[in-house]
């Protein structure tokens with residue numbers, strides 16, 4: 001990174017990384033070429049100013065920041081940090097978000113309500129948040145905007161899709177690049193799964209996912225985890241029941257991943273036909289190590305509970321939320337429930353809008369196993385949670401909603417480096433095995449099977465690609481493709497070689513690619529599609545289970 005070295009040398013900061021006033025960046029390009037807001041000398045703290053030789057803009061480094069800085073981030077770390085999935089945050093990141101949120105609650109308290117932010121700061125007085133909501137939202141949008149205003153920043157908003165540029169036919173990828181010129185950070189909600197990941201690919205400023213289709217809603221999950229931590233002093237070894245529409249609720253998808261990461265036991269209590277999607281279920285079991293355990297229905301138990309996910313205690317869970325060891329997983333079936341998470345029927349994502357749906361009321365909560373359960377809900381409720389229990393000591397959903405402000409203040413402050421701390425320096429994301437990425441143009445080969453994925457949005461067709469993580473499975477010749485945007489999986493496909501013009505149902509060619517980007521291969525949903533595209537079946541097509549040596553001979 002020549003430009004970066006030049007800048008650092010010019011500033012006489014040989015051993016410190018370059019840093020702009022608003023954020024940390026790996027190279028000058030991210031500050032000067034793309035950032036519309038160049039720091040002005042007059043408003044700076046006393047510190048070190050230097051001029052970029054490539055772009056002739058001035059950047060500053062104050063002494064406090066200089067002393068706190070660690071080593072240069074690794075090349076693999078993105079220059080701009082986005083929060084799209086809860087799994088984009090490492091355990092350490094989540095701990096930092098919670099510490100920062102708690103610091104705001106302590107510094108800016110409302111004397112009457114202990115969980116409410118009651119005053120404002122000025123630390124974001126030079127920053128602007130853009131909120132882009134392509135789908136109706138009141139709570140998420142207002143809590144983000146409130147968080148930015150409480151930090152002393154400004155907010156610009158595009159809340160009505162009917163009047164936004166999308167209605168005029170502008171793509172999300174273009175909108176993001178234009179709006180990045182008006183703001184320092186943006187929050188996006190979109191009806192398409194994976195839309196915010198696409199937006200982040202095109203954004204030079206930090207993007208936060210405010211909910212994308214039925215994919216994820218990571219900031220809601222942070223509020224939920226923060227509440228669980230406040231109420232129980234731990235998350236490890238908690239028993240959390242989740243009731244309602246587990247299929248359409250993005251909040252639940254982010255939430256169960258987080259619970260599994262931190263060693264909680266999850267009791268799915270889905271409404272009929274609204275179970276967790278297969279890909280979420282599979283990830284829980286295969287990637288987070290959850291085991292399905294059958295739960296016997298107790299006497300008088302009228303719930304639809306059939307099974308629960310028990311997460312094994314693993315070393316990575318020990319560091320966060322450490323608290324008293326209650327007991328091991330043995331006996332968890334008989335334990336009382338620590339929290340009951342109620343979710344609404346996501347009518348907007350279902351065609352049959354008159355399905356039977358469970359209601360949580362006083363009678364339901366009379367069961368002894370719920371006697372100590374915090375009743376949580378992301379709100380709004382639409383009839384599944386009886387208002388008669390609002391005054392019950394177990395009802396914590398308004399407190400849960402209040403934490404939306406300090407949590408989002410913390411995220412904004414960390415992404416903009418307003419508190420001398422940032423998420424950049426931490427190693428990014430939940431630990432996962434590095435996977436090759438299959439990447440082909442949108443019109444080549446198989447696309448994501450999820451019809452609500454952003455890949456299928458005509459407006460974005462110039463900007464999306466058929467992009468998948470290639471994941472190895474336990475079957476001998478099989479891989480799984482996970483959509484880069486919406487993270488849903490494809491299991492059934494054939495792999496064609498561009499070079500040899502053959503196709504095969506042996507998936508492992510995708511994993512063998514040396515450069516980690518198997519561009520030499522095209523994936524088709526089935527052999528008919530491969531033949532139609534001019535490929536022929538490989539002679540001696542390999543049956544699943546054939547040892548690799550035999551396969552190589554068949555190829556030659």
Ligand SMILES: [Zn+2]
Pocket residue numbers: 194448449450453454455483484485486487488
């Ligand atoms: Zn997808």
